[in-house]
Amino acid sequence: MHFTILAAILQVAVGVYATALFDKNLAYHSPFVDNPQISHDTRSIQRRNVKRQTQDATKFDDEHYPGFYGSDFSNSPFVWSGGLNFTHSVASGDPFDTSVILWTRAVPTSPDGTSELPDQSVPACLSFAVSTAADLSGKPIAHGQAFTSYDVDWTVKVEATGLRPDTKYFYQFSDCTNPKTISPIGTTRTIASANTPAKNVNGGKPLVMAVFSCSQYQAGWFNAYGFAAHNTTADIFVHLGDYIYESLGNGAHIGRAVLGRELATIFDYRQRLNQYRTDASLVYAHQHAPWITVWVRVGTWMIMRFGLLINPPEVYTVNSALLQVADNAWKAGTADSNDTATGCKWSPSGACFTDRKMAAVRAYHEWMPIRQVDARDQLRIWRNFQIGKLLDLTMLDTRQYDRDLTDVYYNTVVNTIAAFENRSLMGAAQEKWFYDTVSQSKDRGAVWRVVGQQIVFTQLNESGAFDLDAWDGYRANRARVLDHLYKNKISNTVILSGDSHANWVSDLAHPNDTTTYNPTTGAGAIGVEFAGTAVTSSSSFGSGIQPPAADAVSRVLVDANADLQWSEGSFRGFFTLSIDTHNLNATYYAMRNISFANLDGFASANFVVKSGENKLSRPVAGGTVNAGVLRSQT
Numbered sequence: 298m299h300f301t302i303l304a305a306i307l308q309v310a311v312g313v314y315a316t317a318l319f320d321k322n323l324a325y326h327s328p329f330v331d332n333p334q335i336s337h338d339t340r341s342i343q344r345r346n347v348k349r350q351t352q353d354a355t356k357f358d359d360e361h362y363p364g365f366y367g368s369d370f371s372n373s374p375f376v377w378s379g380g381l382n383f384t385h386s387v388a389s390g391d392p393f394d395t396s397v398i399l400w401t402r403a404v405p406t407s408p409d410g411t412s413e414l415p416d417q418s419v420p421a422c423l424s425f426a427v428s429t430a431a432d433l434s435g436k437p438i439a440h441g442q443a444f445t446s447y448d449v450d451w452t453v454k455v456e457a458t459g460l461r462p463d464t465k466y467f468y469q470f471s472d473c474t475n476p477k478t479i480s481p482i483g484t485t486r487t488i489a490s491a492n493t494p495a496k497n498v499n500g501g502k503p504l505v506m507a508v509f510s511c512s513q514y515q516a517g518w519f520n521a522y523g524f525a526a527h528n529t530t531a532d533i534f535v536h537l538g539d540y541i542y543e544s545l546g547n548g549a550h551i552g553r554a555v556l557g558r559e560l561a562t563i564f565d566y567r568q569r570l571n572q573y574r575t576d577a578s579l580v581y582a583h584q585h586a587p588w589i590t591v592w593v594r595v596g597t598w599m600i601m602r603f604g605l606l607i608n609p610p611e612v613y614t615v616n617s618a619l620l621q622v623a624d625n626a627w628k629a630g631t632a633d634s635n636d637t638a639t640g641c642k643w644s645p646s647g648a649c650f651t652d653r654k655m656a657a658v659r660a661y662h663e664w665m666p667i668r669q670v671d672a673r674d675q676l677r678i679w680r681n682f683q684i685g686k687l688l689d690l691t692m693l694d695t696r697q698y699d700r701d702l703t704d705v706y707y708n709t710v711v712n713t714i715a716a717f718e719n720r721s722l723m724g725a726a727q728e729k730w731f732y733d734t735v736s737q738s739k740d741r742g743a744v745w746r747v748v749g750q751q752i753v754f755t756q757l758n759e760s761g762a763f764d765l766d767a768w769d770g771y772r773a774n775r776a777r778v779l780d781h782l783y784k785n786k787i788s789n790t791v792i793l794s795g796d797s798h799a800n801w802v803s804d805l806a807h808p809n810d811t812t813t814y815n816p817t818t819g820a821g822a823i824g825v826e827f828a829g830t831a832v833t834s835s836s837s838f839g840s841g842i843q844p845p846a847a848d849a850v851s852r853v854l855v856d857a858n859a860d861l862q863w864s865e866g867s868f869r870g871f872f873t874l875s876i877d878t879h880n881l882n883a884t885y886y887a888m889r890n891i892s893f894a895n896l897d898g899f900a901s902a903n904f905v906v907k908s909g910e911n912k913l914s915r916p917v918a919g920g921t922v923n924a925g926v927l928r929s930q931t
């Protein structure tokens with residue numbers, strides 16, 4: 298260990314190679330690399346670090362560091378050796394067959410525990426080790442070091458490489474200067490290599506993914522994450538967006554008051570991520586398994602819409618459920634920054650949307666164990682995971698990347714343009730990439746195509762109205778997706794959706810088409826959509842709505858929508874997918890009470906999709922569910 302510390306220190310001293318340990322920390326690549334205006338220059342951070350060591354400190358006058366080194370900088374270390382605090386445990390994500398992203402946060406502490414501020418201008422050095430042994434004993438399979446500093450909010454994000462495919466691993470960070478200072482041990486895994494036969498993936502056991510969306514801190518405790526980690530066998534956690542919300546709300550009555558203000562600056566976004574990541578269930582879930590995530594938002598539109606269906610009138614209350622970047626975002630605007638039509642002057646935060654988006658993206662890449670798909674295009678998070686020949690998990694960005702104008706509540710124009718051929722949810726580059734990816738997935742012989750994306754895909758007629766912020770506002774784009782699947786006979790496609798704060802399970806078919814598609818038998822469908830409810834965010838059927846009232850709404854909706862086979866709007870929760878070569882099963886979980894921390898939940902419905910059938914197996918959900926309403930099969 299001491300040799301490696303020395304090596305690190307020498308590397309720093311020799312200057313030109315010295316940025317290596319900064320560059321090892323992928324957080325410095327956020328939000329862009331090689332862009333003079335908006336990227337970290339690790340060379341200048343390094344120069345700052347070296348310069349202070351060679352300066353005469355007597356003339357140095359900085360009220361922030363009054364005599365921390367007795368006015369003698371030559372006493373100051375090249376790397377911080379005064380103690381580190383792992384404030385947010387560990388996390389991992391974006392597993393490949395031989396590598397995975399590992400994350401932690403290590404904040405300098407005062408050496409003597411006094412109130413004197415540690416010198417935050419010195420970088421901290423972290424070691425990491427990856428092992429198949431639960432106690433990290435023996436020679437690590439992978440190890441390395443990286444620097445962090447205040448420039449990246451003390452986050453550390455490294456890629457552990459040289460791992461074996463389809464293997465469970467344990468990992469830990471430690472302080473390079475004091476190996477006794479260690480983080481909690483995390484568990485993670487790699488995925489099978491692309492050519493692994495489908496039946497051998499995950500050692501022949503079904504691969505289980507837990508799928509989440511819409512976790513608003515002030516709306517409740519993140520019990521769903523803890524339940525998935527403690528009470529299911531989920532191997533991989535997938536988050537479809539709205540991981541944080543920019544709004545404040547009123548969570549104080551359940552001990553969930555949100556710090557800060559509506560998010561606009563880098564400080565705001567970091568503070569919010571920091572607070573979210575103190576929820577014990579979320580901390581445990583990140584420590585427990587690798588996550589694969591995409592970002593988003595969520596709107597109030599559906600809440601108002603469903604309000605029309607329900608009595609009593611209190612459900613009309615529009616709660617301020619909002620998003621990851623900001624509410625009802627599209628590529629150049631959002632509903633609440635309100636600069637879509639009129640520029641920045643309308644923005645309540647005073648920040649232009651583009652500045653706000655940059656701050657959000659930067660903090661997201663610092664705090665989330667996500668890979669950078671394209672270092673010169675940090676807004677690109679659409680990416681694909683080939684998990685043996687069992688499946689491709691294709692993650693799309695149907696929100697931020699290159700999306701044409703959405704419904705921002707006052708721009709009724711979207712009603713008239715929703716069907717235009719030239720509107721895209723994904724943008725031309727992503728759309729082409731998506732069609733190529735599912736075609737290649739079929740060509741390479743993968744059994745399943747699982748598509749993780751943010752918003753509900755299937756047409757939902759809500760008493761004559763449609764959510765134009767979902768795929769219903771981009772009908773030509775949806776038709777192109779379905780056409781691509783039908784024309785190329787691409788089987789076994791399963792679309793996952795979040796965003797809507799309610800559960801929807803549908804066969805995939807062209808909207809209104811009951812000629813090719815038979816809603817009773819499912820014949821003629823080309824796949825299945827599993828849309829999941831929120832971890833905590835309020836129901837789109839009305840905040841706090843109880844099962845009987847929610848079921849009344851669901852009954853209307855399953856009767857009005859041919860493709861929709863199950864609707865449930867009362868419970869908060871998540872769902873799992875259990876996948877092998879023969880079946881893809883979805884189990885929906887409902888959490889009983891999110892107003893305090895607990896692990897009390899139950900399975901509300903189970904669905905089976907048989908390989909090659911491209912529809913939900915009949916009877917849907919085995920004919921019975923523990924919550925919500927099934928479409929009548931007669």
Ligand SMILES: *[C@@H]1O[C@H](CO)[C@@H](O)[C@H](O)[C@H]1NC(C)=O
Nearest residue numbers: 382383384385404405406407
């Ligand atoms: C470490 O960080 C945690 C979480 O922020 C905090 O509660 C704790 O007081 C810190 N410990 C030290 C020694 O600074």
Ligand SMILES: *[C@@H]1O[C@H](CO)[C@@H](O)[C@H](O)[C@H]1NC(C)=O
Nearest residue numbers: 633635636638639643644707
């Ligand atoms: C947003 O902008 C529109 C169009 O100028 C305006 O009518 C509306 O009042 C603004 N809303 C807010 C909340 O500022």
Ligand SMILES: *[C@@H]1O[C@H](CO)[C@@H](O)[C@H](O)[C@H]1NC(C)=O
Nearest residue numbers: 713714716717718719720721
């Ligand atoms: C998009 O299509 C509509 C309807 O065909 C047309 O009116 C509009 O001009 C087109 N917009 C662009 C930018 O091509």
Ligand SMILES: *[C@@H]1O[C@H](CO)[C@@H](O)[C@H](O)[C@H]1NC(C)=O
Nearest residue numbers: 758759760761762853857858
């Ligand atoms: C939507 O459903 C309602 C019944 O709830 C029906 O009257 C209406 O015709 C449907 N609209 C469309 C566009 O399918």
Ligand SMILES: *[C@@H]1O[C@H](CO)[C@@H](O)[C@H](O)[C@H]1NC(C)=O
Nearest residue numbers: 716756772776807808809810
């Ligand atoms: C479905 O039918 C309704 C009523 O005719 C129509 O308004 C709507 O545009 C159709 N949806 C699609 C996607 O064609």
Ligand SMILES: *[C@@H]1O[C@H](CO)[C@@H](O)[C@H](O)[C@H]1NC(C)=O
Nearest residue numbers: 503875876877880881882905
């Ligand atoms: C799916 O569910 C069916 C019926 O319960 C069961 O026989 C099958 O083993 C399950 N398959 C997977 C991959 O979970």
Ligand SMILES: *[C@@H]1O[C@H](CO)[C@@H](O)[C@H](O)[C@H]1NC(C)=O
Nearest residue numbers: 551843889890891892893894
């Ligand atoms: C949830 O738990 C809280 C706190 O114990 C309790 O006050 C509330 O009644 C519970 N809600 C339900 C629906 O059981």
Ligand SMILES: *[C@@H]1O[C@H](CO)[C@@H](O)[C@H](O)[C@H]1NC(C)=O
Nearest residue numbers: 523524527528896897898899
């Ligand atoms: C979930 O697991 C926890 C921890 O093992 C246990 O205490 C709890 O009772 C379980 N919940 C259910 C609903 O089984």
